[in-house]
Amino acid sequence: MGNTAQQIEHAIAGSGRRLTGPRRTLAEALLTLGDHFAAEELLQAAPGVGRATVFRTLRMLQESGLVCQVVMDDGRTVYRLGSEEHHHHVICSECGAVADIASMRLEKALGAIAVETGYEVDAHRLELYGRCPGCRVAAISST
Amino acid sequence: MGNTAQQIEHAIAGSGRRLTGPRRTLAEALLTLGDHFAAEELLQAAPGVGRATVFRTLRMLQESGLVCQVVMDDGRTVYRLGSEEHHHHVICSECGAVADIASMRLEKALGAIAVETGYEVDAHRLELYGRCPGCRVAAISST
DNA sequence: TCACCAGTTGAGACATTGGCTCAACTTCCG
DNA sequence: CGGAAGTTGAGCCAATGTCTCAACTGGTGA
Structure with a gap:
């Protein structure tokens, strides 16, 4: 940015x-x-x-x-x-890299849940943790 | 439980x-x-x-x-x-009530994201915040 | 049953992250 | 330019959790 x-x-x-x-x-x-x-x-x-x-x-x-x-x-x-746009994050547990996610599908699933639970959902927090492509490669080549 | x-x-x-x-x-x-x-x-x-x-x-x-x-x-x-089963939470910002969510749709959306990003996702954190049905009713009737 | 040792405990200090107070200061509007 | 209102920072507080390490104890093998 x-x-x-x-x-x-x-x-x-x-x-x-x-x-x-x-x-x-x-x-x-x-x-x-x-x-x-x-x-x-x-x-x-x-x-x-x-x-x-x-x-x-x-x-x-x-x-x-x-x-x-x-x-x-x-x-x-x-x-x-x-x-400013709404988004979520994927975070690499190894190097700490953070990438953005913006998924219509995910937003829709979240919306559906709001309806199902009867809650009036106005905010949420979502973080995915894993290993980024770079660290995956590094892990493989260092084997 | x-x-x-x-x-x-x-x-x-x-x-x-x-x-x-x-x-x-x-x-x-x-x-x-x-x-x-x-x-x-x-x-x-x-x-x-x-x-x-x-x-x-x-x-x-x-x-x-x-x-x-x-x-x-x-x-x-x-x-x-x-x-033990994997699930997420909806939390009422007013009374603090916590409800479980288990949505296949959501899990699938998360899986799709993992593929799209190229990350090897092994964990995530998801919390929804809002107002529970009880507190919604209370808010309306106290108007 | 007993003794032993690895796993466990607790007191208390420390770390991290952030909030609060309030007198002094600075911006910006008129 | 003057002053009201927004802003600042030093320092103390609070919540949440971790670490150390000597003392203790559960459970197992004999």
Whole structure:
């Protein structure tokens, strides 16, 4: 995703929110951080920004759909800069690579479940864990 | 799920594991704990059993399929005594009720995704959040 | 029955992830 | 430019879980 700091800053400064120094710093730090990152990494990549601000901003970005949260296999959570569209993740248990999933079929199955259970479902969390193609090849060739 | 303490104890004492006092205490405490519970609640329901043992045993029971872990809407995790069969959960954001889902359609969609991504998927985590029928009714009548 | 040893335990410190408070500060609007 | 309102960060708190390690114990072989 070719997000730029300006795009992120622009998204931040919506609905009565201010574009402050720390937020700018975070916007830039986000871009230096690779595909996914822990909150702690963002904290370190943004010198001078306090811990509370990092978490606050992360939450804000999640609400804006600019960042999504991924729960890893072992329970750790990482964040990911990404598109606003609804999607899920496949995570490699070996190298940690995260790939997006967008499956109409899956969404429909989820919809059907909502109906069957009688629940009014308004959110869900879905993560798949496995081994990415690269790590599969590596595992085979190292045998 | 009419689990009895004996059933749980039996399941614990498999593959070279010992049936110890603390484990018996935990097996009985589990039965007093309602549909789902936090680790902390189990700890309190099992007097004399140390924190480390509670978490160790919970992990053991998860590996045996006797207990499953549910990540709540807000990130808290609760545990649930349940069947070994693979299933997912719908969680009511209001009253916390947890219901099981077992959908062939969903499993198939997940399988298709695994193929599409090229990942060798071996596990996943899926939770749906919403409002249960009871809370929906309550919300309407309190209007 | 007994002794032994591998598996198990618990106290307590530590780690991780995140939230809260509140006085000081900064943005941005008028 | 001035001030209200949004924002910040230091530091402390909380929840959830892990680790260490000496002491203990279940179950087995004799």
